[in-house]
Amino acid sequence: MDFSSFFIIMKILLRLLFIISLFYPEFISAQVSKNYISAHLKNETYQKRNLLTAESDYFFDVETGTLVVHGLLPKNHIKISNRLGEVKIYYPDENKIALKQSQFYSSENELIYYFLSNNFYDLGLSDEGFKVADTRMDGNYQVVTWTAPIGMNVISKVELVFENGLPVYAAYFNINDNIIRKIYYYNYEIFSNFTMPMKVTQISYISGGDSVIQRNTWSSLKVSAIPNSAFFNFKIPENAIVTQ
DSSP, rough: OOHHHHHHHHHHHHHHHHHHHOOHHHEEEEEEEEEEEEEEEEEEEEETTTTEEEEEEEETTTTEEEEEEEEEESSSSEEEEEEOOOEEEETTTTTTEEEEOOGGGGGSSSHHHHHHTTTTTTTTTTTOOOOEEEEETTTTTTEEEOOOTTTOOOOEEEEEEEEEEEEEEEEETTTTTTEEEEEEEEEEOOOOHHHHHHHEEEEEEEEOOOOEEEEEEEEEEEEEEEOSGGGGGOOOTTTTTEEE
């Protein structure tokens, strides 16, 4: 199956879901009512024989697009972001808050969002201006090549590799057609409304022949119809000090 056929099938499935919603609204209600997703993320970064570990808890409201991240390590903080790219980072120990605004920070740009919304066919590449240039089969794998938009000076193309309709590998190429980043998606688990890779490993090649390896490990992923943590409704204290 090529990429265009896959996209057509997705459209048909969405239309069928719409028809079902007209005649069996109780079915749709049961399926989409579980809007609250929580998970734990462990990030390990290896560079020059050094290991840096960061851990955080994610609380995502699918309906509103609000994402609350409670950073546990290396520093206690709480980050709140939304679809518009409005970000608030609160440091409880200091009662300070940093504010940021950019579509780059949108909660919908988070990797977890692409899988929770079943929008993993391009992993956000189309939003960045990439266009499909080629689709081919390599054994049991479907390889989709995306070309970078004009003006992107670092990356020339991206190859996404799918197995059974799920992304398992991505390769980013520079303007000299050399791979500068590899991403592996694996240890998939199936949940009620989505499928999620519980491990993602990224290898970034930098100057001098060195590389940076990042491994994200998701765990304790829960889907709920009601907020199962106070962090879903976390409010930053009004007396927090705003910093730059």
